[in-house]
Amino acid sequence: FANADSTGGGPVPLTPIAEGQCQTYAPSGWTVVETNPNGTFFRTASADQSMQAAYVGMGMHGDLNIPGLANFQTTPPNVMLQQVIGAISNAAVNVTADGETFGGYTVMRFTSGNYSGYALYYRASQMPDFTLPDGGQSAYILIARIAFGANGDNRSVATAGSVAAAIRCTAIVIPHPIGGDTDRSSSHGAGTSAKCSGGGSCDDSDLAGTYNAQLGTGWVHDSLGRNYNVDVTADYNDNGPDGPGYYASVGGTQEKLQPGLQ
Structure with missing residues (x-):
């Protein structure tokens, strides 16, 4: 993907949305549309469903029942991920690129129905402190963050990517090397x-956010602790009153925003 299409509209306020063991930050109108009580799946969408963001922490074990797949313990993670993407989009999945690595993540880019997007995924070996809800034994665990944007609209993909990157669920203990491997200056x-x-300390969410910032959308926050999405190119002011940076109106004055999600 190239950088998201610029509108120059300025920072977009974000709202925390949460349910069960998961939460994220999203622009106005986004809601939780699907989750489970175990905190291993979380999906949100914009009001018109043109953008979606999902988090998955699936144990691949013999008790799973997914049509079309017979042996979950030997099914590659990218094949499992295509099943998840297709179930969300309700359409066939066309993988346009797979295999690029970013830190501990592998990147899959796809189109599916009215959507285009990307997934950051990681195949983790069974961990002693990870207990499946049904007690089954996993051959491996698939951890993924998935961004669905409107087909052909890179800006919406990057917006969805920021929501997907911000998702944090307490059920999954993230292993190294996903966490901590990121570029703070990106x-x-x-x-x-x-x-x-x-x-x-940095974690897998920071790594996902760093990847997404390269697509054009990043995070900043103000002195009141409010978070914003910014277009990392169009919204950056090289000649701001307090020096180069991102600015928003806070209390009637233009405040230089601080980098990162608060």
Whole structure:
């Protein structure tokens, strides 16, 4: 993907949305449309359903029942991921690229029905501290963040990607090397959480946000702790009153926003 199409509309306020063991930050109108009580699946969508974001933490084991797949323990993670994408989009999945790596993630780009997007996924071996809800034994665990945008609209893909990257669920213990492997300086620091960009520990969400910032959409926050999406190119002001950066009106004045998701 190229950088998201620029509109120059300025920072877009984000709202926290949560259900069960998962939460994320999204523009106005996004809602949770599907989740489970175990915190291993979480899906949100824009009001018109033209954009969606999902998080998956699936244990591949013999008790799964997914039509068309007989041996889940030996099915490659990219094949399983295509099944998940197709179930969400309710359409056939065309993988346009697969195999690029970004830190611990593998990147899959796809089109499906009215959507185009990407998934960041990781195949984790069975971990001792991961217990499947039904007690089954997993051959491996598939961890993925999936962004669905309107077909051909790179800006909407990047917006969905920011929502997918911000999803955090408490049920999954993220293994190395997904967590901690990220570039704090990417896109003016707008690709990570404030903790990560400030020199603290980084996790898999920060890595996903750093990848998405390269597509054109990043995170910033103001002095009141409110988060925003920014177009990392169009919204960056090289000649701001307090120096180069992203700006928004806070309390009637133009405030230079700080990098990262608060």
